Amino acid sequence: MANERRKRDWPIVAAVVAALVLVLGGLYASGYYWLAKTVETRIPVFDDSPHPLHVEVLIRSYPSPWLASIYKPAAGIEASFRKRPVWIEVSDEPHSHLP
Numbered sequence: 625m626a627n628e629r630r631k632r633d634w635p636i637v638a639a640v641v642a643a644l645v646l647v648l649g650g651l652y653a654s655g656y657y658w659l660a661k662t663v664e665t666r667i668p669v670f671d672d673s674p675h676p677l678h679v680e681v682l683i684r685s686y687p688s689p690w691l692a693s694i695y696k697p698a699a700g701i702e703a704s705f706r707k708r709p710v711w712i713e714v715s716d717e718p719h720s721h722l723p
Contacts, residue, residue: 652698653698655691655695656684656695656698659686659687659691660684660685660686660695661684661685661715662682662683662684662685663682663683663685664680664681664682664683665680665681665683666678666679666680666681667679667681679708679709680708681708681709681710681711682702682703682706682708682709682710682711683710683711683713684699684710684711684712684713685713685714685715686712686713686714686715687714687715688714689714692712692713692714695712696712699711699712
């Protein structure tokens, strides 16, 4: 009898765990974009060529060091998708970019 109950409960447990993972992942991703002040810029690269080269960089500033540290993995993933560097930094003015 207990074995039948376990067999019936595993889809519910799996659905709850999957929902929890999706909600937490969604909160992480939305916080990555919403909490950051984002600036796109071009930085010159100096080498031996007569014409200076520029690298496009995306800079995300967060209001506290712990936010910057937890979003570094997301910045690495975004950099691999965008094929350009994504820098994470801590802003001097916390939440100055929020409405």
